[in-house]
Amino acid sequence: MTWSLHSARHVQARLAGALIPxxxxxxxxxxxxxxxxxxxxxxxxxxxxxxxxxxxxxxVGLGKTYTALAVARTYAQVHVIAPAALQPMWRTAITHAQLSHIRLHSVHGFSRKDIAPSAALAGDVPTGVVRERAGQRTLVIIDEAHYLRTRRTARYAAIARFVSGCDTLLLSATPLHNRAAELRNLLALFLGSRADLLSDTMLGQVVIRRSNTNTNTDTNTSTSSGTRTRPPTANETPAASRPPVLQHAPLPMPHDRATLTHILALPAPLPAHDGAVAGALIRLGLLRAWCSSDAALAHALRQRRLRGDALLQALRAGRHPTQVELRSWLVGDHEVQLAFPELMAQQEVESAPLIERVEVHLEALATLAEHHEQTARADGARADALRALLQAHPGTPIIAFSQFTQTVGALHRALSDIAGVGLLSSKHARIASGRISRSEALARFAPLAQERPPPPPHHAIRLLLATDLLAEGVNLQDAGVVVHLDLPWTDALREQRVGRCARIGSPHGAVHVYSFAPHPDGDRALRLQRRLATKAALSRRFAGGDAVNGLRNDWRDGARESAADAASRLHARLQRWTDADAVTESARMTVIGTLRSDQETAWIALVEYQGQSRLLCSFARRATARRRVVSARVRALLRVATIADDARSAAVVSSAGLERAVRRAFRDIRRWCARAAARDDVGPGDQALAPLAQRAARHLAQVVQRCGPIERTALRGAIAAAERVVGTARGSGAEEAMARWCAQAEATPRWAPRAWLTAWEGEPTLANFARDQPGAPERAQESVARVRALLLIGPDYRPDYTSACLDTRSCSTSTAP
Incomplete structure (x- = not known):
């Protein structure tokens, strides 16, 4: 293979042009x-x-909805699965995007019934869809995909079957809440068991993550997520960038230390007949309520005492009720509707020792409730703090979030003398004059985000007290202040709260974030700050993102950058490289460029291997180091790209020195390709079949091997269909169906191969893959590596530019590795 020397900028453009779509x-x-x-x-x-x-x-706030709709416009059939509360927002966005062929589904509906994929995806192409799109695949968009982070639910299983055979786009700013397995479960919807590895290569390819600091938003007339082509109206703003978030110091709140002592000393309750002892969990729930508000703790104590009374009455009748029976006897917040325990509870017990245990627990609850009623004064301080924030930010709408309905209810009553204070919970919306609809409350508080005209001043809501019902998927960028009345259990939910206001299209120069500090002893008992920091670090490690509050900055400096963030930064650097004109050479010509760096020795190359174009790089920590590392990992590529951007333009005086460098790079590339080929021979890579598909392929090979020539000819069509299913089926739903199909192989008689070869037709999930029209035949993958471009970086390249064109067939990579 021959190569020619060109300027570094042209080689960088060649490298980027082959990979930037x-x-x-x-x-x-x-x-x-x-x-x-x-x-x-x-x-x-x-x-x-x-x-x-x-x-x-x-x-949050970077416009994922319109991004997803831009992807959807190239598909003939599109299904959007979203929470019911977000469907009005999706309908509005679909109307603006003028995509009438999209169907909406509620994510909660999959918990109650299983929607068959074949029924949901059947039908003709809707009217108005471009004819060229009719032969393309179906796209399923899942908004707030973190609702599916737990695999052991009926909802997850139903949606996994629904998306089988479709292209899947997941939308979630917070895909990981508590553990890395949650991200695996999300990616398994389309990757199947290949998602279990969570390799950097896989994450860098399938997770697209950009933060506000690494996006380049223009300043055009915008709505919540995209820019309008028409002139701005009265309810639109020319801001099209996400405002910065200013985190303020937590506001101290008074708490009674004795209340904490009572909670921690609470004796363990008697569980229901089918329950487990959960004394620590109950104390944890009471601590969270206490850190939220006095009203939330009073309600939690009232509920515990009602449950204890119901259990005590049942035990006195000689019955130990189950959890379902206990729940059916509780009516509202103040009453117990107890049926005849002898008829309703089936478990007879020796109740004397159990009654004593319940009475001890109820007595401790009564003591705690009496003490709390006498010492509760924190809610008044919380109301005063909100009054001060209203005065500190005049004219700026404020939204305050809490996990507890009782907290927002108590503060709404305490602030009822102020005009413009509203409440929004899962049950209702309320202002001082009475109840209003949820849509009306949002229109009065955030008319810009809801695309409504501004309300009259005496109807506007200045302070909205809301539960976490509004913390996800709702545009509230009219607000410029966010208040955490309590800290949520996950860092992801805290991000979602702030993200309601810190969005593209905000009219504010910055979004201010305040929080009410929990009692120091209570925080130590809950370990909430530590839990939030741990979960935030885990989320950043796998999913990436920027720090949005002070609690995450302590560990941020030493944290390892996620593969998704590194991929976005590498993509941004490659985009800058495309500014120059790429070099056009013959297919067998490698273009070479050089850059000078006094500290680093490295190279980055564009290599065609196994039918794909990919980047490889090599770097040494010192210019004199003998050991060179060759890698295709995104972090290594980002490092070399950064070195290239920091280096100076240079060329080579000595042709012999350049030739040696090129030979070394070609030799390293051959060795890397040889190792990659060996790994592919030993085990599956990211692109190979999943383990269940490999198992099915082995069963298929055994069945075909047992067939005679005549029978094999007769079963040729069934064998081809089975091979197509094994080769194309993917995702957790398809793998579950494939596991059932493989289990039938052992029970199928050896003399009846057709029975197993066609058994997959009884699995609707696998049948979807068989119905797909096969595309154009794939080009045979070459087992050779061809270097298309190579950028050398090192201290030996001097600024004396001399062009050269050398023949280096002896170090050609056109031989098989």
Whole structure:
């Protein structure tokens, strides 16, 4: 193979041009996509082509909805699965995008019934869909995908079957809440068991994550997530960037130390007949309520005492009720409707020792409730703090979040003398004059986000007290102040709260975040700050993102960058490299460029291997180091790209020195390809079959081997269909069906191969893959590596530019590794 020397800028453009996908059109109906949204669309299409799915995990407020709709416009059939509360927002966005062929489904509906994929995805192409799209695949968009982070639910299993055979796009700014397995479960919807590894290579390809600090948003007329092409109206703002978040010091609140002592000393209760002893869990729940408000603790104590009374009455009748029976006897917050225990509870017990245990627990609860009633004064301080914030931010809407309905209810009553204070919970919305609808409350508080005209001043809501019902998926960028009345259990929910206001289209220069500090002793008992920091670190390690509050900055400096963040930074650097004109050479010509760096020795190359273009790099920690590391990992590529950006333009005086460097690079590339080929021979890589598919392939090979020539000819069609199912089935839903199919192989008689070969037809999930029309035949993958571009970086390249064109066939990579 021959190579020619060119300027470093031209070689960088050649490297980037082969990997940066072209941007889609920015116009989407009456919406104009922002640059970072168009970039995300291109990256999502590339991930779907390879893996049939992607996770868009952009920070809250960067316009994931319109990004997803821009992806959807290239599909003939599109299904959106979203929480019921977000469906009005989706309908509005679909109207703006002018995509009438999209169908909406409630994520909660999959918990109650199983929607068959074949029924949901059947039907003709809707009217108005471009004819060229009719032959393409079906796309399923899952908004707030973290609702599916637990695999052992009926909802997850139903949606896994629903998306089988479809391209899947997951949307969630907080895909990981408590443990890394949650991210595995989300990616398994389209990756199947290959998601179990969570390798950096896989995460860098399928997780698209950009934060507010690494997106380049223009300043155009915008709505909540995209820019309009028409002139701005009265309820629109020219801001199209996400405002910064200013975290203020926690506001101290008074707490009674004796109340904490009573809670920690609470004796363990008697569980229901089918329950487990949960004394620590009950004390934890009471501590969380106490840190939220006096009203929340009073309600929690009242509920515990009602439950204890119901259990005590049943025990006195000689019965030990179950949890379901106890729940059926509790009516409201103040009454127990107890049926005849002898008829309703079936478990007869020796009740004397159990009654004593319940009475001890009830007596401790009564003592705690009496003490709390006499010493409770924190809610008044919370109300005064909110009054002070209203005065400190005049004219700026404020939203205050809490986990407990009782907390927002008590504060709403305490602030009822102030005009413009509203309450919104899962049950109702309320202002001083009475109840109003949820949509009316949002329109009065955030008319810009709801695309409504501004209300009259005497109807506007200045302070909205809300439960975490509003913490996800709702646009409230009219507000410029967020108040945490209590700290949520996960850092993801705290991000979601702030993200309601810190969004594209905010009219504010910054979003202020306040929080009410829990009692120091209570925080130590709950370990809430530590839990939040641990969960935030775990989320950043696998999903990435920027710090949005002070609690995450302590460990941020030493944290390892996630593969998703590194991939976004590498993508941004490669985009800058595309500014120059790429070099056009013959297919067998390698373009070489050089850069000078006094501290580092490295190279980065564009290599075609096994039918794919990929980047490889090598670097040494010192210029004199003998050991060179060759890698295709995203963090290593980012490091070498950073070195290249910091280096100076240079060329080579000595042709012999350049030739030696090129030979070494080609030799390293051959060795890397040889190791990659060996790994592929030993075990499956990221692109190989999943373990269950390999198991099915082995069963299929055994069945075919047992067939004679005549029978094999007769079963040729069934064998081909089975091979297509094994080769294309993916995702957790398809793998579950494939496991059942494989289990039938052992029970099928050896003399009846057709019975097993066609048994997969009884699995609707696998049948979806068989119905897919086979695409164009894939080009045979070459087992050779071809270097298309190579950028050398080191201290030996001097600024005396001399062009050269050398023949280096002896170090060609055109031989098989």
């Amino acid at each position: 072209p941007l889609p059109p920015a116009e989407l109906g009456d919406i104009t996509l922002l640059p970072h949204q168009s970039d995300a669309v291109a990256r999502i299409h590339r991930a779907i082509r390879v893996h049939h799915g992607a996770l868009l995990a952009d920070d």
